[in-house]
Amino acid sequence: MVRTYFRAGAVTALLMSGTALAHAESLTMYCGADEAWCQQMARGFEAETGITVDMTRKSAGEVYAQVKAEADNPKGDIWWAGTGDPHLQAAEEGLTEEYTSPMMGELQDWAVRQAETGQHRTVGIYSGALGFGYNKDLLAKNNLPEPKCWADLTKPEYKGQIQIANPNSSGTAYTMLATMVQIFGEEKGFEYMKALHKNINQYTKSGSAPIKAAGLGETTIGIVFMHDAVAQTVAGFPIVSVAPCEGTGYEIGSMSIIKGARHLDAAKKFYDWALRADVQSKAQDVKSFQLPSNKAAKQSPAAPDLSTIKLIAYDFKKYGSSEERKRLLKKWDDEVASLPQ
Numbered sequence: 018m019v020r021t022y023f024r025a026g027a028v029t030a031l032l033m034s035g036t037a038l039a040h041a042e043s044l045t046m047y048c049g050a051d052e053a054w055c056q057q058m059a060r061g062f063e064a065e066t067g068i069t070v071d072m073t074r075k076s077a078g079e080v081y082a083q084v085k086a087e088a089d090n091p092k093g094d095i096w097w098a099g100t101g102d103p104h105l106q107a108a109e110e111g112l113t114e115e116y117t118s119p120m121m122g123e124l125q126d127w128a129v130r131q132a133e134t135g136q137h138r139t140v141g142i143y144s145g146a147l148g149f150g151y152n153k154d155l156l157a158k159n160n161l162p163e164p165k166c167w168a169d170l171t172k173p174e175y176k177g178q179i180q181i182a183n184p185n186s187s188g189t190a191y192t193m194l195a196t197m198v199q200i201f202g203e204e205k206g207f208e209y210m211k212a213l214h215k216n217i218n219q220y221t222k223s224g225s226a227p228i229k230a231a232g233l234g235e236t237t238i239g240i241v242f243m244h245d246a247v248a249q250t251v252a253g254f255p256i257v258s259v260a261p262c263e264g265t266g267y268e269i270g271s272m273s274i275i276k277g278a279r280h281l282d283a284a285k286k287f288y289d290w291a292l293r294a295d296v297q298s299k300a301q302d303v304k305s306f307q308l309p310s311n312k313a314a315k316q317s318p319a320a321p322d323l324s325t326i327k328l329i330a331y332d333f334k335k336y337g338s339s340e341e342r343k344r345l346l347k348k349w350d351d352e353v354a355s356l357p358q
Contacts (some may be wrong), residue, residue: 027256028274029067029291033326035282040067041067041069041072042066042067042068042280042282042283043047043068043069043071043280043283044062044068044069044070044094044095044209044283044284044287045070045071045073045091045092045093045094045095045279045280046058046059046071046072046073046093046094046095046096046097046279046287047072047073047075047080047083047084047095047096047097047275048072048073048074048075048080048096048098048099049074049075049076049077049097049098049099049100049188049270049316050074050097050098050099050270050305051074051248051303051305052074053303053304054300054303054305055072055074055097055298056072057071057093057300057302057303058175058291058296059084059099061073061299062287062290062291063071064071065290066145066286066290068283068286068287070275070287073093074078075186076099076182076186076187076188076222076223076224077099077100077102077103077104077188077189077191077224078103078184078185078186078188078191079186079222080096080103080206081103081104081106081107083322084096084112084113084275085107085110085112085310088112088276088277091275091276091277091278091279092235092273092279093275094274094275094278094279094280094281094283094284094287095272095273095275095278095284095287095288096113096272096273096275097142097272097273097287097291098142098143098270098271098272099188099270099271100148100188100189100191100192100224100268100269100270100271101131101139101141101188101268101269101270101271101333101334102188102191102192102268102333102337102342103188103191103337103339103342104139104194104271104272104273104337105131105134105135105139105271105317105333105334105337105338106337106338106339106342107138107139107273108134108135108136108139108273109337109339110233110339111276111340112275112276113135113139113273113274113275113276113280114138114273114274114275114276114281114284114298115136115137115138116138116274116285116288117137118140118285118288118289118292119289119309120289120292120293121292123142123292123294123311123312123313124140124141124292124310124311124312125141125308125310125311125312125351127141127144127309127310128140128142128269129141130139130333131269131271131333132240134333134334134337135156135244135271135337136243136324137271138257138273138274139271139272140271140272140273140288140292140310141269141270141271141310142270142271142272142291142292142297142309142310143269143270143297143300143307143308143309143310144267144270144307144310144323145242145243145244145267145268145270145307145309145321146242146243146244146266146267146321146323146326146328147189147192147193147196147240147241147242147243147265147267147268147269148231148240148241148242148243148246148258148259148260148261148263148265148321148326149164149170149238149239149240149241149246149258149259149261150194150228150231150238150239150241150243150245150246150249150250150256150257150258150259151163151164151231151237151238151256151257151259152231152232152234152237152238152254152256153255153256153257154234154255155178155234155237156237159178159237161174161175161178161237162174163170163257164259165210165259165261165262166208166262166263166286167197167200167261167262167263167265168263170211170213170216170238170240171209171213171215171216172216173215173216175216175237175238176215176216177216177218178216178218178236178237178238179213179216179217179218179227179238179240180217180218180219180220180221180227180230180231180236180238180240181193181213181217181221181227181234181239181240182219182220182221182222182223182224182226182227182240183190183220183221183222183250183335183354184315184345184346184349185219185346185349186222186223187222187223187224188224188268189224189225189240189241189242189245189268190197190220190224190240191265191342191345191346192242192267192268193266194206194210194346194349195266195331195345196265196266196329197209197210198345199266199329199331199332199336200234200263200264200265200329207348207349207352207353210349210353211352211353211356213320214353214354214358215354215358217358218236220354221237224241224242224245225241225242225245226239227240227241228241228245228246228248228249228256229249229342231249231254232249232252232254232255232256233254242268242307243258243259243260243321243326244305244306244307244320244321246258246322247306247319247320248258248304248305248306249305250319251304251319252304258321260321260325260326260327262299262325262327263327264328264329264331265326265327265328266328266331267304267323267324267328267331267332269333270307272288272291272292275290291301292310292311293311293312294309294312294313295309295314297309297311297314298314298315298316301313301315301317301319301320306319306320306321307320308320308323317335
């Protein structure tokens with residue numbers, strides 16, 4: 018009888034622990050930033066709240082495609098980081114939840130505008146200017162002139178020397194495409210992308226991959242957000258950042274709660290937590306040099322100073338719209354990607 022009692026007690030204990038596990042809070046996070054920053058956010062939230070985070074890192078365009086594909090049976094709860102255009106497209110298509118955080122009063126005006134543009138289905142979490150970086154050692158070795166403008170990158174001497182991501186998968190590259198259309202007009206903007214195409218040695222999946230390749234000496238020039246180029250310089254690679262002379266676009270990295278999230282309460286907790294100044298200030302610890310959206314957050318002195326960069330009046334509402342984004346990507350596929358190199 019005693020033995021049976023202990024067995025029953027063990028079974029009861031196991032059942033109770035299983036029930037506790039089943040009711041433990043969890044969160045599925047799709048992350049559009051660099052792996053180190055994604056891990057910092059996931060593990061930091063876990064440590065503070067006890068909520069288990071299952072994190073997947075993908076480029077912004079890839080996350081958008083996944084959220085859209087899973088719309089009838091959502092598997093993700095929170096989409097954190099990545100350029101704002103696909104977040105706005107998801108908001109317009111009803112793929113994300115409306116939520117207004119109590120933290121909104123602490124945010125920069127551009128972050129609040131992003132939320133208003135997306136009918137409060139997204140919010141700005143950081144900002145960064147588009148530009149490029151080059152490997153100064155490779156530039157000298159190949160006796161190439163120092164590029165200072167977007168126009169320079171189409172010169173024949175840079176043939177096979179440049180990398181950029183594919184705008185279908187990468188928010189960075191889509192920002193580049195939309196920026197060229199806004200600077201030069203659509204016809205000349207696409208002429209520019211065709212001329213640039215001749216000098217591209219690889220279209221990467223991830224937006225930050227081109228400058229990492231330049232840091233390693235695998236390509237001379239990488240077109241990226243400038244904070245990604247700075248990260249390579251700070252890490253000790255021979256990378257020089259360039260703010261193009263004609264002016265440039267910028268991103269508002271964003272965050273959205275996925276429509277039909279299975280763990281909605283946990284997603285809202287993460288949303289509020291991620292907008293806190295102390296949380297955003299930790300980005301520099303993992304060498305992420307974006308401008309944070311919380312006014313009180315601390316930024317690294319190594320980060321690009323956006324006030325010194327010639328920024329265009331980037332039209333987030335238009336270029337983040339579903340119709341315009343689809344149209345430009347199809348046109349790029351048809352008229353640029355299809356060309357021989």
